[in-house]
Amino acid sequence: MTTQDTLSGTLFAGRYRIARKLGGGGMADVYLAEDQELGRRVAIKMLHSRYANDDQFVERFRREATHAAGLSHPNIVSIFDRGEFDGSYYIVMEYVEGRTLKELIRSRGLCPVPVAIAYTRQILAALRYAHRNGVIHRDIKPHNVIVDSEGVVKVTDFGIARAGASQMTEEGAIIGTAQYLSPEQARGAPVDQTSDLYSTGIVLFELLTGEVPFTGDSPVEIAMKHLGETPPVPSDLRPDVPDDLDLVVVSARRPTGRTGRATGLSSSSRCPRPRSCSASTSARASFAARSAICGARPARDRTSR
Numbered sequence: 001m002t003t004q005d006t007l008s009g010t011l012f013a014g015r016y017r018i019a020r021k022l023g024g025g026g027m028a029d030v031y032l033a034e035d036q037e038l039g040r041r042v043a044i045k046m047l048h049s050r051y052a053n054d055d056q057f058v059e060r061f062r063r064e065a066t067h068a069a070g071l072s073h074p075n076i077v078s079i080f081d082r083g084e085f086d087g088s089y090y091i092v093m094e095y096v097e098g099r100t101l102k103e104l105i106r107s108r109g110l111c112p113v114p115v116a117i118a119y120t121r122q123i124l125a126a127l128r129y130a131h132r133n134g135v136i137h138r139d140i141k142p143h144n145v146i147v148d149s150e151g152v153v154k155v156t157d158f159g160i161a162r163a164g165a166s167q168m169t170e171e172g173a174i175i176g177t178a179q180y181l182s183p184e185q186a187r188g189a190p191v192d193q194t195s196d197l198y199s200t201g202i203v204l205f206e207l208l209t210g211e212v213p214f215t216g217d218s219p220v221e222i223a224m225k226h227l228g229e230t231p232p233v234p235s236d237l238r239p240d241v242p243d244d245l246d247l248v249v250v251s252a253r254r255p256t257g258r259t260g261r262a263t264g265l266s267s268s269s270r271c272p273r274p275r276s277c278s279a280s281t282s283a284r285a286s287f288a289a290r291s292a293i294c295g296a297r298p299a300r301d302r303t304s305r
Contacts, residue, residue: 007031013085016044016092027051032095035080042080043096047089058089065091067135068158075126077146077156096154101142101203109210113241116207119145122153123200130158131193138191140199141180142206178222179212186223201252208234208241 007018008031016033019041023030028045035042051057062082069079081092101119105111111119123145130137137144137158146154182198184191206212213231216222225231231253233246 011036012044013083013090016042018044033092035092041095043077043093045091045093049087052087052089061089071130071133071135071158073126073129075122075153075155076130076158077154093156094154096146096148096156098146098148098154101145101147101207104147105142105206105210110238111207113208113245115151116204117245118151119147119153119207120200120204123155123203126153126155127193127196127200131196136191136193137196137199138185139177139180140196140203141177142203145203178216178219178226179214181223181226183227186226198252201249204245204252205231205234205249208245209237211237 008020010018012018012031012033015036017036019032019034021029022032022043028047031044031046033042033044034040047058047061051061065079065082069082072078077096078094079091080094083090099107123140127137127140135158137155139157140155144155144157146156148154178186180199180202182191182195185195202212214222214225214229216225233241234249235241235243235246
């Protein structure tokens, strides 16, 4: 097959008319396409060709895509199809017209406290549902969270991170992920749902401060900081952050404080849209978030089987 940069305008897999490239990363490129059978726009993630000859990688990719396809939730990007065409392995996903949290942080800077809470609440709602169904994300970061024009958050790439776990060797890609890794991931230890909660705490920190708590020149350096250093709390960098929201971020860092399911923000805070949040909502949601990160048993990880 010709290089993927030449796909625009072609019919892919006999069904999807490629419109344009949306983006790409260390593992795959993503294209906007039109489903010719159902008449809807979709996003197609195509694995880079160098992975096509790695049988173990391809099998993990297929398995994890199947697990993720079983998730149906308003805050999770739906997976419609997966397959192989002309040597290219792909996943067909719901197309969300919006911007990633990372893009929003870069373009707008600090996120208003109520908006940061509203976004985090929706991420936790997605995680709560996934964890109940035995699926752990493993790569929660702003790059994998899309916000549409109505302020609805959609988490993408559920389960796909596990497929690429042994392939994380590209410097740029792994540095982007290392900034959000939980300590157990940095150690190479088994992970459960609490790893997702740690990473969500990092995302909340970045939404509030515009920065990640740990940076470095290499993935190893960043990982060591996750393991051995105490980062600042958001209010150290931004004084208007409520104390209770600081406690949410701090609790997310401690393994004993991350034992609960991701319930509080998604169920206790009544804030349907970021623009409608108020300061009182901020206080309520921060208390709810604290209870979300403390207190129940871990979910069984169906994706590890």
